[in-house]
Amino acid sequence: MLVPPGIAIAPEARDSIDEALALSEGLVPSQxxxxxxxxxVAFDQxxxxxxxxxxxxxxxxxxxxxxMLADQEGAKDDGSSERRVDGCRG
Incomplete structure (x- = not known):
């Protein structure tokens, strides 16, 4: 979180939105x-x-x-169709 210039912030406030909101209670309203x-903004990002x-x-x-499922189905289809063709001929 980039802190506006001129505002001293404890390191904990940089890591948590709750800490930043708690810290803001002790500041001047504009700050x-x-x-x-x-x-x-930092939280949203x-x-x-x-x-x-x-x-x-x-x-x-x-x-x-x-x-993976398509590869499995392809392997099953290849083997079974060959057997059916061979079975019909023989």
Missing amino acids: AEQVIGVAR AFTGVVGTAALMLIAVALVVRR
Whole structure:
């Protein structure tokens, strides 16, 4: 979290939105608004990053599973169709 210039913030407030909000209660209203705004933006960006990464991982897993299932079905179809053709001829 980038803190607005001129505002001293404890290290704990940089790691948690709750700590930043608690710290803002003891500040001058204009500084408190700045800290709250920066904390919310930082939280929103982190949340969006985590959700985006999770969505990409879910898509990747779905594609891998789909490919694995398609490969299994392809192997089953190849063997069974050859047997049927051979069985009809013989």
